[in-house]
Amino acid sequence: MTVSFSQSTETAASQQDKNPNSLQAYRIGQATAGEVKYLVGSVSRLSMLDFWAGFGLIFIGVPTPIVTMPVGTVVVMLFVLYKLTKPATLETRYNSLFFSIILFAVGWALFESLAFNGISVDEAIRRAIRMAVVLLLALQIAQKRIDIRSLIFGVAAGLIFNLIGFYAGIAPDNYGGTLTGWLNDKNQSGLYYAIFGFLFVAMVRKTSHRIVAFVVTSGMLWLTGSRTSLAAYAFAVLWLYFSHRLNLFGKAVLALLFYQAVNYLEDNFARAGAFADRLGSDLLRERIDETMYRMIDMVPWYGGGLGTAQVPLQNRYFYFHNSYMTLVQEAGWLYMIVIVGLMISAAFIWKQPRAQRIVIAEAAMVIIIITSQRLGEVILTVPWAIVVGLALLYLNPDKDLDASDSGHHEPGAMQKVQSSDEKPEPQNGKLIEQEAPVSVPPQETPKKPTTSKSFDVSSIRQRARKI
Secondary structure, eight states, rough: HHHHHHHHHHHHHHHHHHHHHHHHHHHHHHHEEEEEEHHHHOOOHSSSSHHHHHHGGTTTTTSSSSSSSHHHHHHHHHHHHHHTSSOSSSSOOOHHHOOOOOOOHHOOOOOOHHTOOOOOHHHHHHHHHHOOOHHHHHHHHTSSSSOOOHHHHHHHHHHHHHHHHHHTTOOOOOSEEEEESGOOOOHHHHHHHHHHHHHHHHOOSSHHHHHHHHHOOOOOOOOOOOOHHHHHHHHHHHHHHHHHGOOHHHHHHHHHHHHHHHHHHHHHTTGGGGGGHHHHHHHHHHHHHHHHHHHHHOOOTTTTTTOOOOEEOOOOOOOOEEHHHHHHHOOHHHHHHHHHHHHHHIISSOOOOOOOEEOHHHHHHHHHHHHHHHSOOOSSSSSHHHHEEEEEEETOOOOOOTTTTOOOOOEEEHHHHHHHSSSSOOOGEEEEEEEEOOOOOOOOOOOOOOOGGGHHHHHHHHHHHHH
């Protein structure tokens, strides 16, 4: 059997050598078959429930006929309620610390809204439910009840579906040709395409696939026309590939440079090129900001209550275009400092229990921080919850965790690969930051990991070599 197979292979190879076109076609066919096999294997490792839940998030701008909540919010609510029936896979002191403090802060906001500001009970309950859903989503990602990779890939597929539906005339067009679709709002569309487009790029495994994903997601983000989201996306990519060499102080300096760069771009290039027709919307935004700061100056120390971050202009109400000021208006400066301090600590400050730090959650948080300066509905929303949950997930003690798809080895996975006869591939240092010596002390032979296949880097590598 073996001899016959070898002879047939040699005969095919000799025939292909005589015909260059046939050889080229053979190579293309082999490469295509390998790609198909790889993609099918990748899809088979996804959790379909989490994937379709992520897909449903694109309908965040579609109202439901029964309850006064968007379809996307209802999808998330049902999803997190179902996940409550599943046991938590991971639990750390950071989870307890983060959610204890933030629940206290949100509880205070709800209390002062009802006790001091006279917000209606129905509105307060509706806001409380939305915030509870968001916090539960972040907690379940941190506890690994939700497969973050499947969720993000589902949102990415949904965003492509939204793009197709928009230009096919199926999805609504509420902003004069700017890509919105079922996301309904231009700023919300920009935020979703920036956050989930970036996370999809960061979690794609192969470099060639990552380049294609970057081109596609950048193009879709450009179609949203959101200048703030475009700038945030670009700076997140820069953070991903350059911050791994910096310590905490260096990252603070880099963040300051990004802040200055964003302000410079807005002051000098806000209406350059394709954005030359934005004068009217920019003037409206300036009026909203002026009224917003006057309201902030008048608000009491405990805030004006949940849902009051709206500006009355031209017989209409406009949401604040600043998420930080939204928090201040709703529950005061201390409330804003606590919420922002927690999310920055989770992404940038708290220590990851691994030799090399994964910086994908940091880069995604850069998008949150930048867009929060110019968009009013960013913090305590679903995109915010997914980024915070991912940051907390990286703080767990699971040494084999690599939700990033970055392809680099964590300490436990490195030992498994080195124990085999195959020579390990070099680490991808572009996506990680050195925090401790690379050398790993001798340990016992690692047991078979209990994590899901989507996080088992060494087995993924070994399977990839066999393709």
